[in-house]
Amino acid sequence: MDFELIGLSLPDAARHKAAVLVVLVADDFAAGDDALSGLIGQALRSEDFRTKAGTVLAAYRPAGLAATRLVLAGTGAGDGAGVQAGVQAALKIVRHGPAQELTLLLPDGADVAVTVMAAAEAAYVYRSTKTEHTQPPLPPEVTRISVAVADVDRASGDFDGAVAVAHGVALAREWANRPANHATPTRLAEAARKLVGYSSIRCKVLGPKAVARLGMGALQAVAAGSAEELRFIELRYDGGGSDDAPVVLVGKGITFDSGGISIKPAAAMDEMKFDMCGAASVLGVFRALAEARPAVNVVGLIASCENLPGAAAVKPGDVITGMSGQTIEVLNTDAEGRLVLSDALTYAQRFKPRAVIDIATLTGACVIALGGVRSGLFCTDDALADALLQAGEAAQDPCWRMPLDDAYAKDLRSHFADVANVAGRPAGAVTAAKFLQCFVADWPWAHFDIAGTAWKTGDAKGATGRPVRLLMQYLLDQADAAADTAPAGNAGGKRKTASGKDAAGRASGSTGR
Ligand code: BES
Ligand code: MN
Ligand code: ZN
Numbered sequence: 001m002d003f004e005l006i007g008l009s010l011p012d013a014a015r016h017k018a019a020v021l022v023v024l025v026a027d028d029f030a031a032g033d034d035a036l037s038g039l040i041g042q043a044l045r046s047e048d049f050r051t052k053a054g055t056v057l058a059a060y061r062p063a064g065l066a067a068t069r070l071v072l073a074g075t076g077a078g079d080g081a082g083v084q085a086g087v088q089a090a091l092k093i094v095r096h097g098p099a100q101e102l103t104l105l106l107p108d109g110a111d112v113a114v115t116v117m118a119a120a121e122a123a124y125v126y127r128s129t130k131t132e133h134t135q136p137p138l139p140p141e142v143t144r145i146s147v148a149v150a151d152v153d154r155a156s157g158d159f160d161g162a163v164a165v166a167h168g169v170a171l172a173r174e175w176a177n178r179p180a181n182h183a184t185p186t187r188l189a190e191a192a193r194k195l196v197g198y199s200s201i202r203c204k205v206l207g208p209k210a211v212a213r214l215g216m217g218a219l220q221a222v223a224a225g226s227a228e229e230l231r232f233i234e235l236r237y238d239g240g241g242s243d244d245a246p247v248v249l250v251g252k253g254i255t256f257d258s259g260g261i262s263i264k265p266a267a268a269m270d271e272m273k274f275d276m277c278g279a280a281s282v283l284g285v286f287r288a289l290a291e292a293r294p295a296v297n298v299v300g301l302i303a304s305c306e307n308l309p310g311a312a313a314v315k316p317g318d319v320i321t322g323m324s325g326q327t328i329e330v331l332n333t334d335a336e337g338r339l340v341l342s343d344a345l346t347y348a349q350r351f352k353p354r355a356v357i358d359i360a361t362l363t364g365a366c367v368i369a370l371g372g373v374r375s376g377l378f379c380t381d382d383a384l385a386d387a388l389l390q391a392g393e394a395a396q397d398p399c400w401r402m403p404l405d406d407a408y409a410k411d412l413r414s415h416f417a418d419v420a421n422v423a424g425r426p427a428g429a430v431t432a433a434k435f436l437q438c439f440v441a442d443w444p445w446a447h448f449d450i451a452g453t454a455w456k457t458g459d460a461k462g463a464t465g466r467p468v469r470l471l472m473q474y475l476l477d478q479a480d481a482a483a484d485t486a487p488a489g490n491a492g493g494k495r496k497t498a499s500g501k502d503a504a505g506r507a508s509g510s511t512g513r
Contacts, residue, residue, distance in 0.1 A: 001123060001143065001170065003116060003163045005156060006103070008148035010037055013105055014065050018146070020102035021067035022090045024110060026078030027051045035064045040072060050074055054085035058093050069099065075110070080396065083110055084118040091122035094142070101144040112147060112155045113162035114396070117469070119145050120166035126177045126462060161292055165395075165472045168288025169465035176280040176455065176463030180256035180273040185231040185304035188253060188276065191283055192233045192302065198290030200239055206232040216343040218322035222336040223305035225260055225313025232344070235282070235300035237289045240482065245354035246297035247475065250344045252337045252360035253279030253304030260333030261309045262316055268457070275337070277454035277463060278359035279304055284468040285475070292472070294479035299351050303340035307333070319417045323347060324439050329417035337362045338421060338435045345439040355384050355444045358436065359467065365428025366449035374400040375453045375467055378433040381444030388446055391473035397466050399448065402430060409434040 008016055011034035013023065023040065029051060031041035039062065043049035049057040053076030062070050073090035076082035087104065094102055106115055123142040130138055149155045175183055175191060189205040196203050211219055211232050223230035233253075236246075254275035258264060264272065279302040286300050314320065318330045320339075323346040328339065337360050348356045366376045375392075377399040379385035385401055392398040408430045411423030419438055423431035433447050453466045 001120060001145065001166075003120075003159075003166070004144070004146050005112075005152055005159045006146050006148050007150065007152040008103070008105060009150040010034060010105070013148070016066055016103060016148070018067040018101070018103040019099040020069040020071060020094050020097075021065070021105065022071045022073055022094070022102055023105045024073050024075045024083065024086050024107055024115075025049075025051050026075045026082065026107050026110070028078070029107070039064070043072065052076055053082040054089045056089045056093055067103070069097070075107075078107060078110055080111055080114045083114045084396075087115055087118035088122045091119060095123070095125070095139050098140060100140050100142055101146070102142065103146040103148050105148040108150055112149065112158040115147060116159065116162035116166055117169070117396075120170060124170055124173060126174070128174070128178060129182060161476065164288045164291035165469055167291060168284035168286075168472060169468045171287045172277075172280040172284030172465040172468050173463040175283055176274055176277045176465070180306070183255055183273070183276065184228050185253065185255055185306070186229060188255065188279060188283070188302065188304050189231040189233050192235055192286075195235065195283070195286050195290060200237055200293065201286060201290050202236040202238070204234040206234070214323055214347070215321070216323045216347075217320045218328060218339040219303050219305065219343045221314040221318070221320045221330065222254075222260070222307055222339050225310040226306035226308040227310065228255070228306045230305035231302075232347075233300070233302040233304065235286050235302075237286060237298040237300075239289065239293055239295050239479070240297040244297050244482075246299045246351050247478065248299040248301065248348045248351055248353040248356045249282050249285060249471065250341060250348060250356065250358035251279035251282035251300070251302045252276070252341055252358070252362065253302045254337060254340065255304060255306050257307045257334070257336065258309060260307045260336060261313050262332045262334040263309055264334060271455070271457065274455045274463060275361050276304065277361050277450060278448075280463065281359050281450070281454075281465070281468050281471065284465060285471050288468065288472050289475070292476065294476050295482060296475050296479045298475060299348070299353070301344045301348060303344040305340065307336045322439070326419060326438065327417040329414040329420045331420050332422045335421045335432070338432050341436055342439040345436060349441050353443050355381070355446065356440065357388075357446045357448070357471070359448045359450060359471075361451045361454050362449045363429045363432045363451055365432075367452040369402075369429055370400055370452050372452045372456065374398045375470075376429055376449035377401045377446060378404055378430070378449070379444075379446040380404065380437070380440070381446075384444040384446055387477065388470065388474055391477060392467070392470045395469035395473035397470040397473075399467065399470065402433070404430070404433060404437065409437075
């Protein structure tokens with residue numbers, strides 16, 4: 001999807017040629033004497049249209065307008081939620097028609113980033129395993145959205161950052177939605193390698209032999225039950241100085257989780273193709289980093305395999321040795337995410353990280369605790385936790401901090417190994433996090449349990465791309481903070497940050513986010 005930012009205000013919009021002109025109208029709308037505001041004023045007076053968020057009115061070839069179609073969309077008070085509702089409602093109408101491009105006209109002061117994110121989210125349609133035979137037919141793809149504002153210079157910083165994040169979210173959703181036989185560990189690694197096409201991105205992919213040499217016995221154990229080869233993926237984005245410690249992101253990439261020998265019930269098992277949403281979010285973040293180019297260093301690690309009950313599968317009671325040297329009693333083969341993550345967290349140590357953040361569809365218990373609204377956040381460091389909580393609020397991708405008291409680790413004790421991979425049913429999301437913590441050294445560590453937020457079930461079934469927005473907000477905030485403290489001439493701070501500021505925090509022709 002292409003986005004462009006154009007300069008256009010309401011009085012000129014009647015002459016603007018577009019397949020669809022979407023006009024966002026807030027409560028404080030004041031009609032001028034141009035053709036379009038006259039029309040909007042009339043529609044409001046006749047009560048055919050209201051400015052309540054999410055209300056829409058559509059017309060085909062309205063008299064006096066150069067656009068083929070006009071959609072008015074109410075945004076209420078014009079705040080983030082209102083704009084989101086208005087854009088969503090407008091896109092719903094547009095998606096049912098033949099138009100492949102549209103112009104979204106924003107009132108003064110409307111949040112450009114919210115508009116871009118909402119439009120991208122609503123315009124996404126999964127296509128990759130659908131054909132021309134599908135019923136009902138898929139609507140034609142929206143290929144271009146022009147965002148129209150009165151003051152392009154003022155909006156451009158926000159706009160560029162939001163487009164980068166929207167592209168990252170779309171990539172995460174796309175890979176997460178693909179079925180397990182299409183999104184194999186091998187294909188995920190290919191998707192990661194493709195990102196090397198962008199400058200500042202490097203990628204290394206390890207297969208079964210290299211993983212064995214590293215002693216990643218936990219990842220190997222989970223992969224053992226499937227004919228599909230495992231992959232361990234290392235991505236690097238170098239936007240900061242060569243001495244800057246990186247933020248390491250670690251994604252759970254179980255491309256299908258049958259439960260293994262501790263097999264899951266059949267109902268809704270198809271949704272376990274989404275068990276690589278953590279990995280998909282790492283790919284999405286790197287796609288966004290490549291475009292936004294903030295001044296930070298980031299490493300992305302993805303531990304990917306299938307969890308199947310094949311002849312060579314790991315069995316309940318088996319004791320395995322991971323890369324850290326600790327032995328693990330696999331009491332339940334369905335607690336596989338924490339196993340593959342344990343080796344990835346051990347591997348993360350080699351980067352002397354500033355922070356390590358893992359992202360995983362880890363526990364059904366987290367779905368029970370927090371549902372689909374907030375992701376679970378577990379964190380050993382208050383400053384990191386606060387930064388992530390704040391980023392989640394700012395990016396409308398919220399999370400909630402959960403506890404990590406050592407008392408929760410009690411039931412992870414094993415009779416036959418250093419640690420067991422499951423405790424009892426109580427606080428299942430917390431005990432999973434406590435297991436992961438066994439493999440964390442003394443850098444600040446955060447763990448996102450996205451089991452409830454990574455995908456939707458029912459009518460809207462599909463991946464959400466969460467928490468790409470949260471993670472990007474955090475990384476962009478980090479770049480901004482570094483730019484604010486860096487001495488002038490600092491090698492790493494010279495690049496433009498995504499908020500449009502240079503190393504010293506000076507605005508470069510645009511405002512901050
Ligand atoms: N991938 C699942 C977690 C999951 C379950 C995510 C349902 C979303 C919806 C994970 O690998 C798993 O199976 N966890 C087990 C752990 C248990 C065996 C301790 C769970 O949550 O039931
Ligand atoms: Mn499982
Ligand atoms: Zn799983």
